[in-house]
Amino acid sequence: MGTKILIPTALRQYAGGQEIVEVNATDVSDALQQLTSTYPDLKKNLLSDEGSLRSFINIYKGEDNIRDLSNLQTQISDGDELLIVPSIAGGSMASDIMDEITLSNDEIHRYSRHLLIPEFGIEGQKKLKQSSVLMIGAGGLGSPLAMYLAAAGVGKIGIVEYDTIDTSNLQRQLLYRTEDVGKAKADVAKSSIHGINPFVDVELYNTPLTSENALDIFRGYDVVVDGTDNFPTRYLVNDACVMLGIPNVYGSIFRFEGQVSVFNLDQDCACYRCLYPEPPPPGLVPSCAEGGVLGVLPGIIGSLQAIETIKLLTGIGESLKNRLVIFDALKMKFKELKLKKNRDCVVCSDHPTITELIDYEQFCGMPSHDRMEPAESDAQSPDEITVFELKKRLDNGEHPFILDVRLNEEYEICKLDGATLIPIHDLPLRYQELDPNREIIALCKVGARSAKAADFLKEKGFKDVKNLVGGINAWSEFIDPEVPYY
């Protein structure tokens, strides 16, 4: 096993299209020597005539810039990874690289409305072509993002998404059509993107984003766009971007309101944690799956993220660095708040206390997804019950106390016969209405909120509380399709 050199998209054309080149070297200088003797065209992009590292190139050994170590003399050993990071965003891209990028006549025709804008022009279009954007999530925000970034001519779009398309997505996720229900979002997103623009290179990561895989997935991308719908992933995305020095275009939506900003653009730029050092307590802020969202809203917020991304990649305009835009669709008002980098931020300050990715589900006290699959036969623990077991017990004439902890609006959509509604937010005030000695089966939409409710009741001394795994949606899916799935 030798040392892997990771070649960024912009330089791959000089390295035979290779993403990774493996060498056996003792220091960085030796590694570059071997790399450039195999691919001589790379040499002028990496090293000056005197043999020093060119100023617009950074090389990272693991997470450290070699300029902070012993520069080209930095020792390397088997298993080390070297990452070449050319400066691109902000228009400081090396002109000799830019000269090499060309637009075909087809591309010139396709992008002609860009080329006519003086601030944008051929130069801007070439920058887009050699740039790469990683989208976290291909849902409500990801749909307009993917479509506009693809149409605009971003060279490479990476998509982290492992969900499948559900009918309830179609109200806002315009990448998908009715006939796509049940298919993997990532696959359909890729074919939608290619339908819009076949010149885009699409890289799919059909896997949940975790602390274990995030840095490997993010590394090498010019911009990361956060289109997640949950706090654990949002903090994970932020921290990984800070650790790798990648700008993070943030967007979030809830019901009629959305937020957009640009985090971690440079040393003076706030990150998400500067704004929100810690997540809200579990259950306080419901997700879109729990709280709902107006279908057009992610179209607007995702489009704003797409504009910010294109500005960063081409170096035009003023970014949303240190500014948070809040959009209220009901009042049709945009508000702008100033953000400031927190000089004591736990992750992006000069003295961070978080220097590697942590367990974000534990940090946020919630899972990073709202899909809870019911076990086929038995529940996982004595504190859980599956829809199959509940059905069997009801069929046997048993009458367990069923506690529904969803919102009133959800209860109006569908309910189980005989269930008692106490929304989870009211539970701390109303739990005394319940009999602590009776068996209680708690349910919600997918089983996450009811698990919290069950924990709460057990803390209050309730003897036998079980969580219905998969919630009422599992009941609809596996037991009674007459109950609407939402």
Ligand SMILES: [Zn+2]
């Ligand atoms: Zn910060």
